[in-house]
Amino acid sequence: MEATSNGQGQHHMKIVKGDCGYILEDIPHLSDYIPDLPTYHNPLQDNPAYAAVKKHFIDTDDTVTQKILVHKDSQRGVHFRRAGPRQRVYFHSGEVHACIVTCGGLCPGLNTVIREIVCGLYHMYGVNRVIGIDGGYKGFYAKNTLTLDPKVVNDIHKRGGTILGTSRGGHDTMKIVDSIQDRGINQVYIIGGDGTQRGAALIYEEIRRRGLKVAVAGIPKTIDNDIPVIDRSFGFDTAVEEAQRAINAAHVEAESMENGVGLVKLMGRNCGFIAMYATLANRDVDCCLIPESPFYLEGKGGLFEYMEKTLKENGHIVIVIAEGAGQELLTESLDGTDASGNKLLKDVGLWMSHKIKEYFAQKRKMPINLKYIDPTYMIRAIPANASDNVYCTLLAQGAVHGAMAGFTGFISGLVNGAHTYIPFPRITENQNNVVITDRMWARLLSSTNQPSFLWARDMAKAKKEGCPLPTQSPPSPKAENCNNNSV
Ligand SMILES: Nc1ncnc2c1ncn2[C@@H]1O[C@H](COP(=O)(O)OP(=O)(O)O)[C@@H](O)[C@H]1O
Ligand SMILES: O=P(O)(O)OC[C@H]1O[C@](O)(COP(=O)(O)O)[C@@H](O)[C@@H]1O
Numbered sequence: 038m039e040a041t042s043n044g045q046g047q048h049h050m051k052i053v054k055g056d057c058g059y060i061l062e063d064i065p066h067l068s069d070y071i072p073d074l075p076t077y078h079n080p081l082q083d084n085p086a087y088a089a090v091k092k093h094f095i096d097t098d099d100t101v102t103q104k105i106l107v108h109k110d111s112q113r114g115v116h117f118r119r120a121g122p123r124q125r126v127y128f129h130s131g132e133v134h135a136c137i138v139t140c141g142g143l144c145p146g147l148n149t150v151i152r153e154i155v156c157g158l159y160h161m162y163g164v165n166r167v168i169g170i171d172g173g174y175k176g177f178y179a180k181n182t183l184t185l186d187p188k189v190v191n192d193i194h195k196r197g198g199t200i201l202g203t204s205r206g207g208h209d210t211m212k213i214v215d216s217i218q219d220r221g222i223n224q225v226y227i228i229g230g231d232g233t234q235r236g237a238a239l240i241y242e243e244i245r246r247r248g249l250k251v252a253v254a255g256i257p258k259t260i261d262n263d264i265p266v267i268d269r270s271f272g273f274d275t276a277v278e279e280a281q282r283a284i285n286a287a288h289v290e291a292e293s294m295e296n297g298v299g300l301v302k303l304m305g306r307n308c309g310f311i312a313m314y315a316t317l318a319n320r321d322v323d324c325c326l327i328p329e330s331p332f333y334l335e336g337k338g339g340l341f342e343y344m345e346k347t348l349k350e351n352g353h354i355v356i357v358i359a360e361g362a363g364q365e366l367l368t369e370s371l372d373g374t375d376a377s378g379n380k381l382l383k384d385v386g387l388w389m390s391h392k393i394k395e396y397f398a399q400k401r402k403m404p405i406n407l408k409y410i411d412p413t414y415m416i417r418a419i420p421a422n423a424s425d426n427v428y429c430t431l432l433a434q435g436a437v438h439g440a441m442a443g444f445t446g447f448i449s450g451l452v453n454g455a456h457t458y459i460p461f462p463r464i465t466e467n468q469n470n471v472v473i474t475d476r477m478w479a480r481l482l483s484s485t486n487q488p489s490f491l492w493a494r495d496m497a498k499a500k501k502e503g504c505p506l507p508t509q510s511p512p513s514p515k516a517e518n519c520n521n522n523s524v
């Protein structure tokens with residue numbers, strides 16, 4: 038095998054190549070930049086709870102493939118290091134001084150991850166110095182810390198939010214690393230979304246530049262599920278489940294009124310995963326609108342035409358809209374960003390309610406009863422469900438095993454059902470989106486029966502321009518050349 042290390046921008050990517058196109062996108066290790074580090078026997082093998090475990094440690098060469106769909110002649114492709122305990126650890130239990138920080142928006146499961154990092158360090162590795170950073174990145178240099186031990190965190194997984202507090206903005210790499218160095222912290226656990234992990238990558242780079250023996254591990258948090266590579270983010274499952282309550286309420290309201298319209302806005306700044314899965318799970322939704330699939334209101338094949346038809350046929354309609362959907366249709370602009378630099382979105386739910394009411398009252402003279410529900414903060418604030426709790430536990434333990442083994446500059450993530458360590462650049466370089474040419478979106482269209490907007494619009498355009506007509510399947514390459522908007 039041939040190993041190379043390429044600086045991607047500032048980031049160090051360790052690429053290992055093997056036979057038949059095998060690529061390991063490896064993660065950094067403290068020994069990459071600190072020579073002669075002592076190693077220690079892993080205390081996990083003396084832990085009575087693990088006494089019956091057949092194989093205590095992960096083989097050094099175990100990796101997980103990113104692509105599981107292969108043909109007989111396929112190249113092996115990209116792999117990630119398998120997460121889990123290693124035979125030798127690079128920190129002596131008594132030497133560890135760990136800290137945990139939570140950043141960005143709330144997400145069910147944050148407290149579970151905090152709990153399991155603390156308990157993992159204490160119970161699996163005999164560590165007894167763990168602190169929590171108060172209120173996100175800025176807490177490193179502007180606030181106090183909290184002492185964390187298994188007693189303090191014992192029942193926090195039953196509560197929503199984060200006991201550490203969180204914030205947007207305030208990432209100052211130098212001040213954060215100064216604080217880490219001054220406090221003698223040598224393991225940093227960073228729980229947050231895409232923005233947070235970009236910040237974590239900068240912290241790791243600065244720590245490495247200073248030559249510090251400090252492991253940086255990220256645990257990806259995003260209720261929107263917009264982090265690439267990983268199967269799903271923790272809290273997503275809980276969010277989809279909780280969204281059912283809002284959709285059910287919208288359905289009950291809509292069904293009970295003449296021409297009832299239930300409109301639910303769900304989270305999803307740039308991607309429609311929550312809206313799509315909540316719709317697929319529910320089956321009472323007649324239309325789901327997401328940022329990845331542009332739509333239009335009036336005219337043939339538009340939303341209003343479909344609404345009128347559905348109201349005539351069923352007497353009611355339920356619409357789910359992701360917060361980032363249709364932003365291009367809203368005229369009043371809201372230029373600006375939040376403290377983290379995320380673009381501020383206009384409230385598409387309120388805008389949509391107004392447009393629907395206006396259209397049916399003024400243009401169709403048709404009385405409707407519209408109820409608008411925005412459950413965003415009610416969903417974000419709940420504790421994780423059972424499945425997310427278990428998932429959070431495994432992600433947290435993966436991060437602890439990795440840091441104890443001396444790995445750094447990685448996130449703990451699930452890939453094709455296996456726990457892995459993924460280098461920061463792989464998850465910060467782009468965002469995960471719903472692919473509307475995949476079968477999942479087709480399943481949704483077939484379940485709701487809603488128009489696919491783009492095809493109707495494309496068909497009209499193709500007709501006008503004399504291009505071949507797209508049918509009710511993704512347009513042919515020829516039609517695609519004729520229209521850049523085709524999907
Ligand atoms: N590109 C970036 N570089 C460094 N820090 C960042 C970057 N983007 C966001 N951050 C920091 O990460 C934290 C959380 O980011 P935010 O975008 O609000 O949430 P999330 O991490 O959930 O996406 C904030 O403290 C913010 O300052
Ligand atoms: O009101 P806030 O706290 O800015 O949060 C709103 C945003 O937070 C989110 O929950 C996502 O937050 P993150 O980027 O922190 O994961 C979005 O769904 C929503 O756009």
Ligand SMILES: [Mg+2]
Pocket residue numbers: 141230231232259
């Ligand atoms: Mg984000």
